[in-house]
Amino acid sequence: MAAVLALLALVVALAALGVALAGRRTPPARDDLDTVPEDVLGLRQEVAALRAEAAGALRHLGIVRYDAFSDVGGRLSWSVALLDDRGDGVVLTAIHGRSEARSYAKSIASWTCDQPLSPEEQDAVTSARA
Known part of the structure; x- marks a missing residue:
C-alpha cells in the first residue's frame, strides 16, 4: 500500500x-x-x-462470505484470494461450524490452483481477477 x-x-x-x-x-x-x-x-x-x-505486490483481493452449514447462520465462513498482477498468491478459507472452525490455505499460480477449489474459493479468485 x-x-x-x-x-x-x-x-x-x-x-x-x-x-x-x-x-x-x-x-x-x-x-x-x-x-x-x-x-x-x-x-x-x-x-x-x-x-x-x-x-509483485498483492494488489488483487477477492472475498466471499457464506454459510458453510445449514445449521449455522451469519455468513461466518469466508474465502479470500490475495493475488499479484501475475495471478500468483494464496486463497485462505475459514469454515465455521457450530462447534469447530477449520482454516485452509491453497497456493495460486497464474490464476489457477493445483488443488481443487471449492465454488466459494473459485468465486474469490474470480472476484480478485476482475
Whole structure:
C-alpha cells in the first residue's frame, strides 16, 4: 500500500513539474535526453522501479462470505484470494461450524490452483481477477 501511495505521489510530482516546465520552455524531444534536467531523469527511474516493485505486490483481493452449514447462520465462513498482477498468491478459507472452525490455505499460480477449489474459493479468485 505504501508503494502505491509513493507511486501516486511521484506521478503527481511529475505532473506538477511538467506544468511548471511547460510554462518556461518547450519540452525536449524524447530522444534528446541530454536536455532533460537530471532530477526529472531520476524521478523517471524511481517511477519505473516502483512500477516493477508493485507488480509483485498483492494488489488483487477477492472475498466471499457464506454459510458453510445449514445449521449455522451469519455468513461466518469466508474465502479470500490475495493475488499479484501475475495471478500468483494464496486463497485462505475459514469454515465455521457450530462447534469447530477449520482454516485452509491453497497456493495460486497464474490464476489457477493445483488443488481443487471449492465454488466459494473459485468465486474469490474470480472476484480478485476482475
